[in-house]
Amino acid sequence: MTAPSAFRSGKTYRDENFPVASRLIPRRHRDVILAFYEFVRTADDIADHPSLRAQDKLDLLDRMExxxxGFGNWSEEASALRRALAERELAPHHAQDLLKAFRLDVVKRRYADWNDLLNYCRYSAMPVGRFVLDVHGESRATWSASDSICAALQIINHLQDCGDDFRKLDRIYLPEDALEAFGLGTEALGEATASPQLRRCLASLARRAEDLLRQGDDLPVLVRNTRLALEIAVIHMLALRLTRYIAGRDPLGQRMHLGALEVAATSCRAALKGVSQRIGSRLSLSVKHE
Structure with a gap:
């Protein structure tokens, strides 16, 4: 059977919407996070591959798992992640949850409502944040806020890519009831430009994604590792910026990603805000203890 690397799209961690193991992350944690990314990226590319049959995709994902x-060494990415996890005494269950999401991508093309989409995010997004928190030895008490942020990041990606997902994969993550509420059918996503109704629909979903982000506002303060907290603060602010960006643009006819200068400026503001929040939180705690 052909090795999984043959089905890679060419996308790397540097091409993602949000930072992956940036220089803010302590060096000792970056290798295991990048091994996790390589495994996940490869599995995702298999699930999205345009010429593979559905059963072939499922077979490849099963073999990666x-x-x-530890049942073989056919997949370089899986073997590398297995070794990295063993060195850190970490379990593989977060990676296994993501494989469940990729299997869903193979067999499920539509999502009925918001809850249906959030259930997908439970496997496609939330395990990523939980894994990074586990790598840093953070408390599971941080998982709830992380889950909200990660679900929002996934939904933002879906909003940005809704046209390509439909045209290239016949996959629609926008909830069917949301489209119906604005009088839209699936064909609306195949147009060259978005109708006013589709833009209003996407704006409403972007606001719901923003609500999820707000549920994770405290995460940069809750985590103990300062460098991880700053990474989260940057991702959080970039995501908030994107929800407003999406709400005012045409996802079918316009670029839906922030420019490099805007990303840099937003990241600097977020890091400064994160430092300020952590100092303020510690001062507040010290006053309470006096």
Whole structure:
């Protein structure tokens, strides 16, 4: 069977919407996070591959999971992640949850409502944040805020890519009831430009994504590791900026990603805000203890 690397799209962690193991992350944690990314990226590319049959995709994903669990060494990405996890005494269950999401991508093309989409995010997004928190030895008490942020990041990606997802994969993550509420059918996503109704629909979903982000506002303060907290603060602010960006643009006819200068400026503001929040939180705690 062809190795999984043959099905890679060419996308790397540097091409993602949000930072992946940036220089803010302590060096000792970056290798295991990047091994996790390589495994996940490869599995995602298999699920999205345009010429593979559905059953072939599922077979490849199953074999990657087998290698992750130590039943073989066919997949270089799975074997590398298995070794990295073993060195850190970490379990593979977060990676396994993501494989469930990719299997869903193979067999499920539509989502009925917001709850249906959030259930997908439970496997496609939330395990990523939980993994990074586990790598840093953070408390599971941080998971709830992280889950909200990660679900929002996933939904933002869906809003940005809704046209390409439909045209290239016949996959629609926008909830069917949201489209129906604005009098839209699936064909609206195949147009060259978005109708006013589609833009209003996407704006409403972007606001719901923003609500999820607000549920995770405290995460940069809750985590103990300062450098991780700053990474989260940057991602959080970039995501908030994107929800407003999406609400005012045409996802079918316009670029839906922030420019490099805007990303840099937003990241600097977020890091400064994160430092300020952590100092303020510690001062508040010290006053309470006096």
């Amino acid at each position: 087998g290698d992750l669990l």
